[in-house]
Amino acid sequence: MLEIRNLHATINGKEILKGIDLTINDGEIHAVMGTNGAGKSTLSNVIVGNPAYQVTQGEIVFNGMNLLEMNTEERANAGIFLSFQQPVEIPGVSMTNFMRAAVNARYKALGREQLSAGDFLKLMREKRKLVELDSKLTGRSVNEGFSGGEKKRNEIFQMAMLEPDFCILDETDSGLDVDALRIVAEGFNKLRRPDTSAIVITHYRRLLDYLKPDIVHVLIDGRIIKTGGPELALEIDEKGFADYTAL
Amino acid sequence: MEDVAREFVNKDYEYGFHTDVHTEIIAKGLDENVVRLISEKKGEPEWLLEFRLDAFRYWQTQEPPSWAHLDMPEIDYQDISYYADPTSGKKDGKDGAKEIDPELMKTFDKLGIPLEERMALAGVAVDAVMDSVSVKTTFQEKLRENGIIFCSISEAVRNHPDLVRKYLGSVVPYRDNYFAALNSAVFSDGSFVYIPKGVRCPMELSTYFRINAMGTGQFERTLIICDDDAYVSYLEGCTAPMRDENQLHAAIVEIVVMDRAEVKYSTVQNWYPGDKDGKGGVLNLVTKRGHLRGVDSRLSWTQVETGSAITWKYPSCILSGDGAQAEFYSVAVTNNRQQADTGTKMIHIGKNTKSTIISKGISAGKSQNSYRGLVKVAADADGARNYSSCDSLLLGSTCGAHTFPYMDIHNDTAIVEHEATTSKISEEQLFYCRQRGISTEDAVSLIVNGYAKDVINKLPMEFAVEAQKLLGVSLEGSVG
Numbered sequence: 001m002l003e004i005r006n007l008h009a010t011i012n013g014k015e016i017l018k019g020i021d022l023t024i025n026d027g028e029i030h031a032v033m034g035t036n037g038a039g040k041s042t043l044s045n046v047i048v049g050n051p052a053y054q055v056t057q058g059e060i061v062f063n064g065m066n067l068l069e070m071n072t073e074e075r076a077n078a079g080i081f082l083s084f085q086q087p088v089e090i091p092g093v094s095m096t097n098f099m100r101a102a103v104n105a106r107y108k109a110l111g112r113e114q115l116s117a118g119d120f121l122k123l124m125r126e127k128r129k130l131v132e133l134d135s136k137l138t139g140r141s142v143n144e145g146f147s148g149g150e151k152k153r154n155e156i157f158q159m160a161m162l163e164p165d166f167c168i169l170d171e172t173d174s175g176l177d178v179d180a181l182r183i184v185a186e187g188f189n190k191l192r193r194p195d196t197s198a199i200v201i202t203h204y205r206r207l208l209d210y211l212k213p214d215i216v217h218v219l220i221d222g223r224i225i226k227t228g229g230p231e232l233a234l235e236i237d238e239k240g241f242a243d244y245t246a247l
Numbered sequence: 248m249e250d251v252a253r254e255f256v257n258k259d260y261e262y263g264f265h266t267d268v269h270t271e272i273i274a275k276g277l278d279e280n281v282v283r284l285i286s287e288k289k290g291e292p293e294w295l296l297e298f299r300l301d302a303f304r305y306w307q308t309q310e311p312p313s314w315a316h317l318d319m320p321e322i323d324y325q326d327i328s329y330y331a332d333p334t335s336g337k338k339d340g341k342d343g344a345k346e347i348d349p350e351l352m353k354t355f356d357k358l359g360i361p362l363e364e365r366m367a368l369a370g371v372a373v374d375a376v377m378d379s380v381s382v383k384t385t386f387q388e389k390l391r392e393n394g395i396i397f398c399s400i401s402e403a404v405r406n407h408p409d410l411v412r413k414y415l416g417s418v419v420p421y422r423d424n425y426f427a428a429l430n431s432a433v434f435s436d437g438s439f440v441y442i443p444k445g446v447r448c449p450m451e452l453s454t455y456f457r458i459n460a461m462g463t464g465q466f467e468r469t470l471i472i473c474d475d476d477a478y479v480s481y482l483e484g485c486t487a488p489m490r491d492e493n494q495l496h497a498a499i500v501e502i503v504v505m506d507r508a509e510v511k512y513s514t515v516q517n518w519y520p521g522d523k524d525g526k527g528g529v530l531n532l533v534t535k536r537g538h539l540r541g542v543d544s545r546l547s548w549t550q551v552e553t554g555s556a557i558t559w560k561y562p563s564c565i566l567s568g569d570g571a572q573a574e575f576y577s578v579a580v581t582n583n584r585q586q587a588d589t590g591t592k593m594i595h596i597g598k599n600t601k602s603t604i605i606s607k608g609i610s611a612g613k614s615q616n617s618y619r620g621l622v623k624v625a626a627d628a629d630g631a632r633n634y635s636s637c638d639s640l641l642l643g644s645t646c647g648a649h650t651f652p653y654m655d656i657h658n659d660t661a662i663v664e665h666e667a668t669t670s671k672i673s674e675e676q677l678f679y680c681r682q683r684g685i686s687t688e689d690a691v692s693l694i695v696n697g698y699a700k701d702v703i704n705k706l707p708m709e710f711a712v713e714a715q716k717l718l719g720v721s722l723e724g725s726v727g
Binding site for chain 1: 679682687
């Protein structure tokens with residue numbers, strides 16, 4: 001699915017990623033844990049092609065495609081989805097129009113026929129229920145006036161609409177109360193197909209209890225310094241990152 | 248790289264072609280003889296020639312205005328031809344009317360304005376004006392069944408001289424301003440509309456203005472009279488070929504609204520804006536004004552301004568009738584080197600009059616976009632109300648947005664509110680859209696249309712769709 005080799009990346013000239021190697025196979029969920037500023041969000045931004053970041057070395061191959069030669073929307077339409085840590089508000093653009101444009105673009109890339117307005121609204125209704133997103137919210141402008149938890153649910157709702165092959169959940173658990181966390185995580189589990197892969201970025205074990213990662217990585221100072229099974233998440237939850245940051 | 252960029256910018260303006268049609272153009276230059284010649288060509292009565300000459304003599308004493316926030320090129324009025332007739336190549340037909348050159352019909356087809364009635368947009372009657380002459384007005388017969396007059400102003404002068412004489416210059420006198428005086432002296436064609444008492448016009452009326460000939464100016468003159476209890480919705484569209492020189496379009500639109508009558512006037516202005524370096528483009532210097540004479544009369548101006556190198560335009564309302572209500576909805580887009588100084592004047596004279604101003608400016612590239620508005624409440628205008636909201640949206644950091652609201656209030660009971668905001672399309676917003684698979688161009692179009700939807704929604708539906716597309720196209724290449 002996704003293969004990252006010796007990835008170095010900078011923002012505003014400052015090197016954040018200092019040689020990442022990561023292989024994610026079909027159907028695997030990888031957790032990336034680490035301290036603030038370790039480069040977790042940079043990693044997700046670089047994978048999806050945020051133009052604010054520069055890749056200085058290395059490569060990313062996604063299902064045989066060289067991602068670094070593709071622009072942001074091409075990567076998205078190839079099936080890569082980022083659930084944003086802080087989803088931005090877009091005043092004046094209704095969720096419906098926004099999703100319509102996104103779904104049209106994705107369907108076009110998949111060679112599927114465009115949905116009629118009626119079918120599209122029906123799909124919106126179905127997927128909304130999956131993450132228990134209030135119908136009032138899909139009538140509003142994108143993320144405008146949404147609470148923190150509603151924004152995160154809205155991210156998972158968009159994932160449901162776009163049916164990506166590979167998802168990055170960037171601190172989806174931050175700002176969520178226990179119930180909201182459960183709804184979001186269960187929504188994600190319902191959505192994923194057997195071959196859907198994901199990177200889950202988090203500080204805490206809570207989300208991982210629901211998502212059950214196959215592999216856990218510890219990212220410190222731009223490098224993956226330890227990789228293990230689910231037990232690694234438990235260990236970090238107990239002891240924190242002190243053992244690693246002292247290295 | 249430069250060439251690719253230029254091609255891209257030019258490609259955006261898809262109406263930039265020229266029609267090769269025999270056109271009679273009078274020699275360049277402006278003096279009394281030219282004014283007389285135009286009047287003679289149109290076979291006008293003496294009183295109209297006198298009107299033109301008075302205007303011309305007044306114009307000669309005036310200086311062009313300099314108060315707008317515009318960097319206006321100097322216009323050499325002697326280097327312009329004031330009359331171009333693209334219908335001159337054809338002999339008069341049997342019934343006295345000129346046959347229409349098929350090339351002209353094709354041109355309007357290409358612009359999406361078919362002049363064959365059977366091909367036309369359902370429910371829209373069109374007056375098609377190219378350069379100085381109205382080529383054809385559709386559905387005239389059908390409208391006449393309701394007593395509605397819809398024709399070119401030249402035809403109205405011939406067939407309805409009393410109405411024209413009564414109202415021409417009654418809303419915008421030639422002394423109003425420099426360009427109004429010029430227009431009054433040399434105006435060529437435009438539309439005339441009369442809706443009789445109690446008639447609700449069953450179709451949208453529309454005029455399509457096209458500049459074609461080179462080195463000419465277009466001096467549109469439109470007069471709309473909506474009698475007691477009548478209603479009409481009117482739409483104006485405009486395009487021009489791409490040329491390296493500036494072209495002058497100096498228009499006057501006058502609207503008279505009687506008791507309980509209602510007029511909706513919509514403009515989708517897409518004159519050639521010049522290339523990305525600011526070469527060429529139409530100078531759009533326009534005086535539009537409505538006089539709400541009647542009690543409870545209503546007038547709304549809706550404009551979507553995407554074209555022109557320079558726009559100088561303030562569609563205004565004089566609210567004389569008690570209970571009159573006026574609205575101004577505007578979206579003005581400027582990109583590259585375009586400049587717009589546009590807004591409205593709301594003059595409250597009658598009691599309990601109400602006006603609403605919603606202005607949305609969108610600036611990109613190295614353009615300058617200004618809102619300029621006046622709200623005036625006269626001493627006797629008890630209970631006058633105005634609400635103004637002026638928003639600016641910036642794309643990038645090299646453009647400018649400016650707001651110049653003026654208020655002149657002489658009555659203590661008036662309630663006048665003004666709100667203004669400035670916002671920017673952020674990199675984060677674009678990135679978010681692109682991560683969802685939406686291209687930058689589509690994302691800008693989505694955001695801009697969302698921002699402008701309060702105004703776009705006021706347009707008749709067929710044109711709202713066109714306007715939405717136009718907003719996206721006008722801003723292509725402005726981000727990224």
